[in-house]
Amino acid sequence: MENERNEDATDDWDQIGFIISSKYRTAVLGELVDGPSIPSSIASRTGLPITHISRALRSLRERSLVELLVSKEKRKGRIYGVTEKGKRLWNRIEVEGLAD
Template identity: 40%
Template sequence: MKEIEYVKKSEKRVNVLKSLDGEVKIPSEIAEDAQILQNHISKTLRQLREHGLIECINPEAKRGRLYRLTDKGKRIMGDLNG
């Protein structure tokens, strides 16, 4: 399945990518921006990481992990926006 199709199948995935477009954020900020319940954000972040669309830039941190789009994620955002 193409990544753009994978993302479009879930409003949560689309909203998380939009939240991270040009930003670096912690999960609680992403959840608030994407209007996803806090207890659902981890699963969505994991799915997007597994598909190489986002990355955690401080994976050693137990709290306050920071996420951003990968180059692949930025390309998907370009496709979504354009």
Template identity: 50%
Template sequence: MSAHWDTIGYLISSKYRLAVIHRLANAPATPTQIATDENLSPSHVSRAIQRLADRSIVELAVPETQRKNRLYELTPKGTTLWSEIRTAGLDR
């Protein structure tokens, strides 16, 4: 079993967190792009991003001082977790 199982459980327990990492696995994106691509509310996406950032799963891909068009990307930890989720068939 994965050493990351608690975190994987946390990720797959929310359709919003799962959608965010699914989208960011393809390329960096803004919260608006993620919301549009995944057909979700921007407020839910922003909240999911903040929670994922708190756990070092996603991070800003632009300077912290940039207030508009803030791109987010998966961290190496996030990429590893996404790979484990897909391998286990837990992605959607």
């Protein structure tokens, strides 16, 4: 049980390191914690290029930190939201002061 907790904590830090090693992933996750959004809105609010936003969303989605809230077949108006795991890690990032 103790070992399992240590593995979870290590995995969390690995995930946090992955997030904060990219200003794009950090910005995207920070935006989605405030509520679901579409990539173009995230790009507008952050001033970051849409291509980087899309790439960050894809990599965060691969790690189950964000999720697509509409059908995968939908090409326009793709709405993304943060997962519980993403929220938990974002809270940790903020508590530790790692968001900038």
